[in-house]
Amino acid sequence: MARTHIDLELRWGDQDAYGHVNNVAYARFLEEARVRTFWLGSGREATGMERHFRGDDPNGPKMLVASQQIEFLSVLEYGEQPITVELWIGKLGGSSLEVHYEIVDGAAAERSVVARAVSHIVIVDGRTMRPIRLSDAGRESVAAWMDEPVKLRRA
Numbered sequence: 001m002a003r004t005h006i007d008l009e010l011r012w013g014d015q016d017a018y019g020h021v022n023n024v025a026y027a028r029f030l031e032e033a034r035v036r037t038f039w040l041g042s043g044r045e046a047t048g049m050e051r052h053f054r055g056d057d058p059n060g061p062k063m064l065v066a067s068q069q070i071e072f073l074s075v076l077e078y079g080e081q082p083i084t085v086e087l088w089i090g091k092l093g094g095s096s097l098e099v100h101y102e103i104v105d106g107a108a109a110e111r112s113v114v115a116r117a118v119s120h121i122v123i124v125d126g127r128t129m130r131p132i133r134l135s136d137a138g139r140e141s142v143a144a145w146m147d148e149p150v151k152l153r154r155a
Helices: 023-040 136-143
Strands: 004-008 061-072 083-092 096-104 113-125
Touching: 004 023, 023 061, 023 083, 023 096, 023 113, 083 136
Parallel strands: none
Antiparallel strands: 004 083, 061 113, 083 096, 096 113
């Protein structure tokens, strides 16, 4: 499977009063994984996508989250081992892409997916904030990281 892997340390503040990682923290995990993949290029694997989706040119293309869905599969306890966010592209549209994720508990003895998610991303022009078509170079950079879409129970 063509996925990039982003290891993230859990923070003490990610827990809630119930003693497990709070659902709000998962949205931050997804955001951080996107930033490291599309902005910094600092996942375990060099994807090359950051050259086309960085977004720091004020007039260049930007990535906007249009919607996001997270499905929680099991409780994640706070621990010293980092979690791993596996990220890939599940679908490519004219001016959009679907970023798919699995969040894996780093403390589990065997691979344990604790959540799955999908972010619908729209590429917009930095000046007009209107959707624009993905460039050929951007499409090419994404092609190697395409994989089967996540199957959510309540899609």
